[in-house]
Structures are given as C-alpha cells and as structure tokens.
Amino acid sequence: xxxxxxxxxxRHLEREGELLRISEPVRTELEITALADRxxxxxxxxxxxxxxxxxxxxxxxxxxxxxINAFGSERRIELVLGMPVxxxxxEIRALLHAEPPRSxxxxxxxxxxxxxxxxxxxxRVKDGPCRDRIVRMGASAELDLSILPVLRCxxxxxxxFITLPQVFTKDLExxxxxxxxxxxQVYDEATTGMHWQIHKVGARHGKEYWExxxxxxxxxxxxxxxxxxxxxxxPLPDGxxxxxxxxxxxxxxxxxxxxxxxDLEVPANSDFVLEGYVEPPELxxxxxxxxxxxxxxxVEPYPVFHLTCITHRKDAxxxxxxxxxxxxxxxxxxxxxxxxxxxxxxxxFPEIVDLALPxxxxxxNLVFLSIRKQYPYQAYKVMHGLWGMGxxxxxxxxxxxxxxxxxHDTADVLFHLxxxxxxxxxxxxxxxxxxxxxxxxxxxxxxxHVGIDATRKLPAEGYPRPWPEEVSLPRDLCRELxxxxxxxxxxxxxxxx
Numbered sequence: 001x002x003x004x005x006x007x008x009x010x011r012h013l014e015r016e017g018e019l020l021r022i023s024e025p026v027r028t029e030l031e032i033t034a035l036a037d038r039x040x041x042x043x044x045x046x047x048x049x050x051x052x053x054x055x056x057x058x059x060x061x062x063x064x065x066x067x068i069n070a071f072g073s074e075r076r077i078e079l080v081l082g083m084p085v086x087x088x089x090x091e092i093r094a095l096l097h098a099e100p101p102r103s104x105x106x107x108x109x110x111x112x113x114x115x116x117x118x119x120x121x122x123x124r125v126k127d128g129p130c131r132d133r134i135v136r137m138g139a140s141a142e143l144d145l146s147i148l149p150v151l152r153c154x155x156x157x158x159x160x161f162i163t164l165p166q167v168f169t170k171d172l173e174x175x176x177x178x179x180x181x182x183x184x185q186v187y188d189e190a191t192t193g194m195h196w197q198i199h200k201v202g203a204r205h206g207k208e209y210w211e212x213x214x215x216x217x218x219x220x221x222x223x224x225x226x227x228x229x230x231x232x233x234x235p236l237p238d239g240x241x242x243x244x245x246x247x248x249x250x251x252x253x254x255x256x257x258x259x260x261x262x263d264l265e266v267p268a269n270s271d272f273v274l275e276g277y278v279e280p281p282e283l284x285x286x287x288x289x290x291x292x293x294x295x296x297x298x299v300e301p302y303p304v305f306h307l308t309c310i311t312h313r314k315d316a317x318x319x320x321x322x323x324x325x326x327x328x329x330x331x332x333x334x335x336x337x338x339x340x341x342x343x344x345x346x347x348x349f350p351e352i353v354d355l356a357l358p359x360x361x362x363x364x365n366l367v368f369l370s371i372r373k374q375y376p377y378q379a380y381k382v383m384h385g386l387w388g389m390g391x392x393x394x395x396x397x398x399x400x401x402x403x404x405x406x407x408h409d410t411a412d413v414l415f416h417l418x419x420x421x422x423x424x425x426x427x428x429x430x431x432x433x434x435x436x437x438x439x440x441x442x443x444x445x446x447x448x449h450v451g452i453d454a455t456r457k458l459p460a461e462g463y464p465r466p467w468p469e470e471v472s473l474p475r476d477l478c479r480e481l482x483x484x485x486x487x488x489x490x491x492x493x494x495x496x497x
Contacts, residue, residue, distance in 0.1 A: 004129060005271045006067050006223040006317035010050050018076050020047040025055040028062070028160065029152040033322050036068045040328050045073030054149035054318075062149040064318045070226065071321075072329035077336045080226045081249055085339050088249070093343040120247030122254040128268020130224070132314040134260055137190050143310050144189035148272070153322045154290030158299065160186045161289060164319045165274075166221040166232040167194070168264050169201075172208040177265075179242035181232045184220070185286050190307040193286035194218070194278055197436035198445060199391075206303060210280035217262035218278055218305055223271025223319045228254070233330070234337040235391045243267070261308040271316040275309040291437050292323035292330055292362050298439075326359040334363050345389075349382055356407040364394040364435065368407035371400060376460035380428055383451035387432060394435040398451045417454045425462065426453040 013019035020039075026032050032051055039046030051066040071077060078084055135143040150160040162184040170177050178201040185193035196202035209216035221228070231246040247253045256265040261275045283301035291297045321329050338357060346352050353370040357363055371382055379400040386392045399417055406412045420426075427450055434447035441447030457463035 004225070004269050005313050005315065006070075006226070006319055007271075007313075007315040009070065009223075009226050010048070010065075010067050010317060012079065013048050013070065013076065014050075016075075016079060018048055018073070018079070020049055022049060022051045023053065025053040025061060026051050027055045027057075028066075028149050029057055030155065031055075032066060032068060032151055032320070033153045036322050036329075037324065039069050040072050040322075045069070045076070045327075045329070045332060048072065048076060050317075051149075056146070056149065057152075058146075062147060062318070064147075064149055064316050066149045066151075066318050066320050067223075068320045068322070069329050070319065071230070071333050073332060074336075077230075077332050080230055081336070085336050088340055089343060092340060120244055120251065120253055122241075122243040122247060122256050122265075124265060125255040125257060125268055128255060128257045128270075129313045130221075130266065130268055130270040130273050131257060131260075131311050134309065134311045136261065136309045137307055143312075145186050145192070145274075145307065146189045149318050149320075150186050151320050151322065154296070154324065156288055156296055157290055158185055158285075158287050162186065162192065162220070162222070163321045163323070164222065164229055166224075166228055166267075166270075167196070167202055168219040168221065168266055169205045169216070170264065171205055172212065172214065172216075177241060177243070178202060178205060179228075179232045181229075183289060184305060185289070187284070187304075192305045192307075193284060194303045194305045195286055195289075196303070199433065199436065206278060206280070209278070213280065216278040216280065217259075217264055218276055219259050219262055219264045219266050220274040220276075220305070221266050221270040221272070222274070223313075223317060224267045224269045225250070225254070228267055228270075229319065230333060230336070233333045235341070259309070260311065270313070271319070272310065272312045274305075274307055275311070276305050276307045278303045278305055290322075290324050292326075292328065293437055293439070294325035294362065295439055297437050326362055330363075331359045349385060351378060352382065353403045354407045358410055360410075361397070364391060365396045365438075367392075367395045367398045368410075368413045369398065369400050370403050370405050370407050371455070372403045373455050373458075376458050379453040379455050380451065383428060387430070387449060387451075393433050394438075396434070396438070396440075396447070396449055398449070399454055400451065401454045402456055413454075417452065420454045420456060421452060427451070428453070 010019060036049060039049060046069065048070045049068050054062045054066045056062050081088060135141055150162055152160045165181060165184055167180050167182050180200055180202045182194060182196045182202055196206065206216060227246045227249050231242040234245065236242060236245060243254045255268040257268045258265055259275045266273050282304050284304045285299045286302040287299040288296040323330055342355060351371045353372060356368045358366055371378060382400060383398055399413060401413055401416050405416050430449050432449060434441050434445060436445055456467045
C-alpha cells in the first residue's frame with residue numbers, strides 16, 4: 001500500500017475494516033493510552049484507533065487527529081508493506097541466492113547492493129506536502145509543540161512523549177544519514193529530550209559533534225508513508241540506509257525535500273517535520289517513562305532538542321504509539337522486521353531453521369532458535385555468533401532446539417527445554433553489553449547472558465547413553481483415520497476433523 005500521509009493511511013485502514021473512529025473528545029493524558037492498551041491486548045491486535053478530537057491538558061481540542069495502533073496486527077503490517085511478509089522474505093532470499101555470502105558482513109553488503117537494483121534510491125524534489133504550512137519558531141509563532149496531541153502515556157511518566165518519531169541525523173565526517181526512533185519528552189513549547197541510548201547510531205553521531213563542539217542539526221519526521229515508520233524501527237546495521245530500505249519495500253525511491261532551517265533532507269510526504277538542533281554539551285534530566293520492558297525507566301541525563309521550525313501537511317494526522325507490558329503494537333513491528341531480515345541471518349548460519357522472539361521477552365530478552373544439528377557443540381557455535389551480531393548482543397536468554405521443534409509454539413519449546421536439558425552441562429554463561437533500558441543488571445549497559453542447549457545430545461558432548469525417541473503416532477495412520485471420520489455426517493458418530 002502506498003499513501004501520501006497518515007490521513008490516507010487511516011482511510012485505507014477504514015476501508016479494510018481495520019480502523020475505529022472515535023468522534024468524542026478523549027484526553028491525551030492517560031485516556032488515549034487506556035483505549036489503545038485495550039485494543040493492543042485484544043485478539044489479533046484489535047483495531048487501529050483514530051481519535052478525531054484529542055483533548056489537550058489545557059482543555060482545548062488539538063487541530064490534529066491522533067492515529068494509534070496503526071501497526072498493531074499482522075494484517076495491518078501487510079497493508080503497510082503492500083504484500084504478505086512471506087512474499088517479501090522470498091524477494092530478499094532471491095537477492096542473496098545469486099551469490100551466497102561468505103560472512104555476515106558480505107550478506108549485508110549483498111543485500112544493500114540488491115536494494116539499489118530495484119530503483120529504490122531516495123531522490124530530491126523541489127517541494128512536497130510536508131511544506132503545506134511552514135512555521136518558524138519565535139515570539140510570534142502560531143504553532144508550537146503545545147498544540148500537538150502528544151501523549152502522556154502512563155501515570156508516573158515525566159511528561160508527554162513523542163513516541164513514533166523518525167529522527168534524521170548525519171555523520172559529521174561522512175555525511176551518511178541515519179533514521180532512528182528515539183522517544184522525545186516534551187519539556188516546553190520548543191524543547192524536548194532526545195533519548196538516543198549509548199548503543200544507537202544517533203548517539204554515535206551526537207558524540208562526533210560533541211567532541212568537535214559543533215551544533216548538531218536534527219530533523220524529526222512524524223507520519224508520512226507508513227513504510228517510513230516501519231523502516232525507522234527495523235534493526236538495520238550501519239551501512240544500510242533506512243530510506244533505501246523503505247524504497248525497496250515500496251519498489252520506488254522516497255522523494256526528499258530540503259529542510260527550512262537545518263542542512264538535512266526529509267521525506268516530502270511527512271505529516272509533520274520538526275526541525276532543530278542538539279547543542280553539545282547540553283544535557284537535561286529525562287524520564288521516567290513507562291517503557292516496552294513493562295517498567296518505568298529512571299530519570300537520566302540526555303541531550304536536548306531545540307525546535308527551530310515546524311512544517312506540516314494541511315491534512316496532517318499525528319502518529320502515536322504506547323509501549324508497556326506485552327503484547328503491544330511494537331510486537332507486530334518487531335516480528336515483521338525479524339522475518340524480513342531472517343534470510344540474511346540464514347545465509348550466514350545455514351544450520352538455522354527458524355527463529356522467534358516471544359512477546360513475553362519484549363524483543364531481545366528471550367530468543368528461541370531451531371537448528372539442524374550436525375556436529376557436537378554446534379548450538380554453542382550459533383549462540384556465540386548471534387551474540388556478536390547487532391542488536392542480538394542484547395539477548396539475555398537464548399534457547400536452541402532441534403529442527404523439528406516449532407519455535408513459534410512456546411509450549412513446544414518449553415517441553416523440549418525441560419526434557420532435554422541438564423542445567424550444569426547445557427547452560428552457557430557469558431558477559432557483554434546489555435540494553436540500556438534493562439533494569440536487571442547491577443551495572444548499567446553491562447550484564448550476563450545465558451545460552452541453553454536444548455538439542456538432543458551426541459556422544460562427543462559427554463552423553464554416553466542412547467538418546468531416547470519421542471513418542472508419536474504414524475502420520476499416515478492419523479491422516480487416513482481423520483479423513484475417514486471427518487466424512488461422517490454431523491451428529492452421527494464421532495467427528496475428529
């Protein structure tokens with residue numbers, strides 16, 4: 001699905017029966033969260049919500065509707081991408097099949113080259129809908145952050161937070177662009193926090209400007225083509241341009257316009273563009289914030305974003321999400337990203353059959369992995385490899401099972417985990433970087449990780465006994481029996497269909 005902005009996106013979701021309009025006023029403080037949380041925890045992700053009259057803290061109605069839970073189901077993700085995720089996975093697999101990579105780095109390089117082959121490179125245009133209205137900050141500004149329907153999500157949050165921003169920065173030396181998603185606490189009409197954590201590319205860019213004592217230009221886009229939001233959330237490594245990835249998904253390049261007050265380019269179809277800068281070494285306390293971990297993250301110092309200009313579409317819709325105890329909207333975004341990038345992982349580790357990140361693990365805390373085991377300690381080899389790859393370094397608990405185990409069935413994984421593991425023999429502990437939002441480690445950003453080998457054991461792994469066979473019935477017998485009984489008329493005999 002291709003659309004101009006979130007107003008088009010909302011209409012498309014409504015036509016597909018995926019959206020619920022709310023016409024009465026709803027407060028941006030806690031009330032929208034309550035409605036959205038109920039939907040996100042409903043079967044299959046519930047509905048997207050379009051709050052047409054968001055009620056601001058001062059009692060006025062924001063002129064901009066709020067769209068929330070727009071990505072919160074498998075069906076809506078497919079509408080964003082324009083096709084089933086499985087079809088896109090096969091396209092990516094075909095890009096890698098031409099010349100199998102010899103390393104994970106080569107896999108990414110081949111993928112990046114393939115993205116460019118489908119005319120997906122972003123390109124500059126003179127103007128775009130995101131510039132329908134342009135307001136520079138100053139004493140006479142008619143539009144500022146206080147008019148946007150920014151949500152205060154949870155009772156003990158430190159304030160209202162922009163939760164679906166596409167944050168554009170560039171490397172000071174190379175000029176290479178990055179688009180990340182970092183929450184932004186609104187301090188007043190023209191300043192916010194910029195919560196880029198130590199491991200993020202945005203933080204690395206910020207450090208370069210900090211060391212040189214140079215003001216850092218930043219642009220924050222909200223809305224636009226929903227594939228841009230998806231690309232900003234994807235765990236792409238350095239060297240893969242998020243806009244190139246978005247163009248690959250759209251099969252056409254993303255049009256860009258120059259900002260008014262900073263030297264950056266942004267998508268022309270954005271609903272809002274917040275232009276500004278981060279001034280090193282300025283820091284300000286940020287938080288608390290009810291995060292995807294299900295807990296409040298503490299107050300910590302982070303850079304400050306200073307707003308210099310707001311531009312927006314005439315029909316702008318404000319995009320929002322909430323995070324908290326799973327399942328939430330971000331689960332569907334994360335699951336789709338993992339599936340799309342899985343072929344690159346498999347190209348590097350051909351023994352991997354499947355991978356799943358259960359919602360209870362809030363992304364990388366818990367990973368289930370199945371492999372075709374051919375030699376002793378192969379599970380440990382895969383564990384070490386994954387911990388050395390991008391955001392997989394944050395995985396606290398990694399469970400490896402045999403190929404026939406369904407990693408998307410938590411009960412099946414737990415059965416084989418409990419049956420096949422001798423804890424003293426099969427637990428591998430190591431130390432390394434951990435997520436900045438993880439409150440469990442004693443020292444921030446550094447913690448322990450455990451890999452659990454739940455595969456059947458080989459003699460060379462110190463298991464001298466014959467490994468027992470799992471009980472099961474012959475598949476042919478079951479197929480023939482179920483077919484025979486399913487033909488019986490309802491109400492006569494026993495139906496086993």
